[in-house]
Amino acid sequence: MITVLDLDQLGMLLGTAVAEGANRIDGVRFGLRNEQAALDTARVAAVAAAQDRARLYADAAGVEVGELLTLNERSGVTMDMGGRIAPDTTVVVPVEVPGADVGTSAGELISSVSVTLVYEIE
Numbered sequence: 019m020i021t022v023l024d025l026d027q028l029g030m031l032l033g034t035a036v037a038e039g040a041n042r043i044d045g046v047r048f049g050l051r052n053e054q055a056a057l058d059t060a061r062v063a064a065v066a067a068a069q070d071r072a073r074l075y076a077d078a079a080g081v082e083v084g085e086l087l088t089l090n091e092r093s094g095v096t097m098d099m100g101g102r103i104a105p106d107t108t109v110v111v112p113v114e115v116p117g118a119d120v121g122t123s124a125g126e127l128i129s130s131v132s133v134t135l136v137y138e139i140e
Contacts, residue, residue, distance in 0.1 A: 023051075048127055050095060056129035057093050064131040065089070072137055084138030093131040 022028050032043065050056055076083045 048125070050127055050129070053095055053129070056095065056127075057131060060093065060129045060131040061091070061133070064091075064133045065135070068133050068135045072135060076137075076139070079139075082140040084140040086135060086137055088134075088136040090134045091131060092133075093129075095127055095129045 020031070022031060032046075035043065072083050
């Protein structure tokens with residue numbers, strides 16, 4: 019496994035590997051140096067959005083939000099090359115690969131968190 023931290027060099031590295039005889043490159047993967055920090059930021063945003071929505075529904079139903087009973091999470095970091103618009107609870111980290119020599123293009127790493135909060139109703 020090779021780790022490339024300077025993405026400006028990625029295309030040249032891939033081009034050199036092919037020029038030196040590599041005819042198969044498997045598993046090019048982009049990641050974050052501090053994935054945990056990006057996920058934690060998304061977690062805070064996801065919980066805040068869920069709390070706001072719980073208050074909105076409670077107001078609409080004419081009840082009060084009570085004690086938090088459970089909190090469940092689903093999270094991860096994915097690569098998106100399609101330029102889709104991310105929801106509010108997603109932290110988007112641009113990945114730029116300028117001047118790449120071999121089949122690389124810009125995209126985004128998306129750290130997303132989905133939370134389910136269950137509250138007591140008063």
